[in-house]
Structure formats: structure tokens, C-alpha cells
Amino acid sequence: MTRPTCKEALELARAALEDDARMTPGPWHADKDWTWEVCAGSPGQASAIIAKCVRQEHAAGIAAARSREPALARWAQMVLDARYDAESDQWANESWAERVVDNEGADKARATAAALLRAAADGDADAVAVALRAGADIEARDEHDRTALLLAATYDHVPVAKVLVAMGADPDALDDRHDTPWLVTGVTGSVAMLETLLPADPDLAVRNRFGGLSPIPASERGHVAYVRRVVQTGVDIDHVNDLGWTALLEAVILGDGGRRHQEIVRILLAAGADRAIADSDGVTPLRHAEQLGHDEIASLLRR
Numbered sequence: 001m002t003r004p005t006c007k008e009a010l011e012l013a014r015a016a017l018e019d020d021a022r023m024t025p026g027p028w029h030a031d032k033d034w035t036w037e038v039c040a041g042s043p044g045q046a047s048a049i050i051a052k053c054v055r056q057e058h059a060a061g062i063a064a065a066r067s068r069e070p071a072l073a074r075w076a077q078m079v080l081d082a083r084y085d086a087e088s089d090q091w092a093n094e095s096w097a098e099r100v101v102d103n104e105g106a107d108k109a110r111a112t113a114a115a116l117l118r119a120a121a122d123g124d125a126d127a128v129a130v131a132l133r134a135g136a137d138i139e140a141r142d143e144h145d146r147t148a149l150l151l152a153a154t155y156d157h158v159p160v161a162k163v164l165v166a167m168g169a170d171p172d173a174l175d176d177r178h179d180t181p182w183l184v185t186g187v188t189g190s191v192a193m194l195e196t197l198l199p200a201d202p203d204l205a206v207r208n209r210f211g212g213l214s215p216i217p218a219s220e221r222g223h224v225a226y227v228r229r230v231v232q233t234g235v236d237i238d239h240v241n242d243l244g245w246t247a248l249l250e251a252v253i254l255g256d257g258g259r260r261h262q263e264i265v266r267i268l269l270a271a272g273a274d275r276a277i278a279d280s281d282g283v284t285p286l287r288h289a290e291q292l293g294h295d296e297i298a299s300l301l302r303r
Contacts, residue, residue, distance in 0.1 A: 113140035120148035120164070123157035128164065138169050145175040153181040153193050161196045171202035178209040186214030186230070189223025194230065204235040211242030219247040219268065222260035231271035238273060244280030248273045252285045252301075257294030265300050275301050 116136035119127035128148065132138060139147055149169040152160040161181070165171070171181045179187075182202035185194045207213065215237055218226045227247075231237055238246055245253065248268050255261030269275065278284045289298035 108135070109137065112136035116140055116148050117142050117146075117151060120151040120157065120160050121155060123152075123155060123160055125157075125159040125163050128160050132163075132167060138164065138167055139173060141175075144177070146179075147173045147175075147181075149173065149181045150175055150179065150184065153184040153188070153190075153197070154179075156188055156190045156193055158190075158192045158196055161193060165196060165200045169200070171197045171200040172206055174206075178207075180206055182206065183208045183214055186216065186218040186223075186226070187221070189218055189221060189226040191225050191229050194226065198233070204233060207241075212245075213239045213241075213247075215239075215247040215268075216241055216245070216250050219251040219261075219264050220254040222255060222258075222264065224260050224263050224267070227264050228267050231267060237268060237271055238277060240277065246273070246277050248275065248285050249277070249279055249288065252288045252292070252294065252297055253279075255294075255297075257289075257292060257297055261294075262296050262300065265297050269300065 112131055112134045113136050115134070116128060116131035116138070117140060119125075119131055138149075141147060142151070146154070147169065149161060149164045149171065150173060152158075152164060169181075174180055180202070181193075182197055182204070183206060185197065186208075205213065208217070210216075213235055215227060215230050215235055216239070218230065237248075240246055248265065251261050251264045251268065255264070275285055279288075286298060286301040289295075289301055
């Protein structure tokens with residue numbers, strides 16, 4: 001059913017209630033099947049039927065209304081509490097009815113938003129599409145300020161992210177940890193998600209809570225394929241985070257010196273990373289590698 005505005009619903013109800021003294025046979029008998037067919041497209045008319053039945057203590061009509069359209073009970077109550085005065089042809093409490101309509105709209109918005117966020121976290125692309133068609137706000141947030149796209153990126157649900165990006169979801173929406181869908185790809189190392197988000201034109205310069213860009217956590221965590229792809233995007237690979245470290249420094253200091261981090265050092269150097277940028281104490285990547293016993297990485301940095 002299409003939900004009418006408050007004024008539309010009350011006007012439809014007024015037409016039905018103004019002759020309330022007479023409960024004559026006709027289209028306002030709620031216990032007739034064809035009555036519901038006539039008013040099936042209008043909650044205002046249907047709620048007027050329920051309201052008339054209640055006022056006239058029409059038991060059969062009340063029973064039919066409850067069994068056929070239980071969701072319309074709130075609309076019927078709105079009509080009753082708005083209190084139509086036939087003599088003045090006015091609603092005595094129209095503002096109350098308007099609040100009911102506003103609250104109903106808010107309830108629907110919360111429900112569709114919750115459905116969208118749940119579907120995104122679960123990786124259900126079809127349910128995401130259904131929630132959006134039902135009117136869900138694509139930028140709705142959960143208790144941690146995460147949007148559906150951020151949830152999809154966090155759990156690497158690429159099909160969900162594709163739906164959301166196609167519908168215009170923001171790749172730069174920050175949550176309460178200062179993460180965005182784009183920044184999260186540096187943590188997960190998902191190249192597929194990176195490729196999905198690039199058409200949305202994410203801000204490659206947005207910083208995480210440590211002041212870093214996406215290549216920095218990716219280099220630390222050994223996400224070789226991600227680093228190989230992200231250096232091609234134009235992101236600043238020499239960016240220095242709040243700890244005073246570049247992606248190259250993190251690969252050396254926080255890496256294990258093994259093959260993955262060796263390859264990341266090769267990729268960063270080939271992409272033009274500045275091996276001379278030292279940390280806040282003036283220690284270079286080469287010096288760190290030597291101190292940590294990462295001989296292969298030290299050899300790469302000496303070339």
C-alpha cells in the first residue's frame with residue numbers, strides 16, 4: 001500500500017466519518033470482501049472503515065479489519081484520536097495525527113536501514129538491493145558509524161560492494177575509528193575490493209586513525225598483491241604517518257624480513273619510494289633492516 005500524507009489520509013477519513021450517525025449498507029462495510037478490494041490502495045480509506053466500525057461497535061467489521069489489515073490499526077487510531085468534528089468540519093487534534101505519520105515514517109526508515117546494514121554485513125547482495133528499493137538510505141550508519149559499503153569492505157563482500165558503488169555509495173564515509181571503505185582495503189589486502197571501489201573515485205589521501213594511507217598497513221601486513229596494485233593508483237607512497245613511518249619503513253620495521261616483505265620492499269622501490277626518508281629518530285630503512293638482521297631487505301636497500 002502507498003502511504004498517504006497525513007492530510008490526505010484525514011481527508012479520506014473525513015469523507016467516510018462525516019455521516020457517522022448512519023451505518024448504512026454499502027462500500028463502508030468492512031466485513032464485505034469487495035469493500036477491501038475497493039479501498040486496497042488507500043490506508044486512509046481503510047483506516048476510516050476501521051474507525052467507523054469501532055465507533056459503531058460493528059463487531060463483524062472490527063473482526064474483519066483486524067484479520068485482513070492488522071497493520072492498519074495504527075492508522076485507524078490516528079483517525080480516531082484526531083477527532084473529527086462534523087459540525088465544524090475540522091479535526092480537533094490534527095497535529096497529533098501528523099506526529100503519528102512522522103513517527104511511522106521514522107520507524108520505516110530505521111527498519112530499512114537496519115535491513116540494509118545487516119544484508120551488507122552478511123554479504124547478501126540481493127537483500128541489499130531489496131532494502132535499497134524499499135527506500136533504505138544508502139549512507140545509513142550502524143552503532144559504530146559504519147555504512148553498508150564500509151561493512152562490505154570490512155568483510156570483503158565484493159558483490160555487495162559492487163551493488164552499493166553502482167548506486168552511488170560514498171567510498172570515503174568515515175566511521176568512529178576513522179576508517180573508510182577505501183582505507184579498509186589496505187588492512188584486508190583485497191585487490192578485488194580495491195578494483196571495485198576505484199570507479200567510485202575514493203580519496204586516496206584520506207588518513208586513518210594513525211595518520212596513514214592505505215599502502216602503509218598493507219606493507220606492514222605483507223599484502224604483496226595489494227601493494228603491487230595500489231602503487232599504480234597515484235597514491236603517495238612516501239607519505240609519513242603520525243608515527244613517523246612510511247610504507248617502506250613499516251615493511252622493514254614491522255615485517256618479518258621474509259619473502260613477502262622482501263617483495264613489498266622491491267615493489268615500493270621500483271615504484272619510486274624514497275629509501276632515504278628516515279623515521280622520527282633519524283633512522284633510515286636500511287639501518288633498521290641491518291639492526292633487525294633482515295639481510296635480504298638490507299641488500300635491496302643498498303642497491
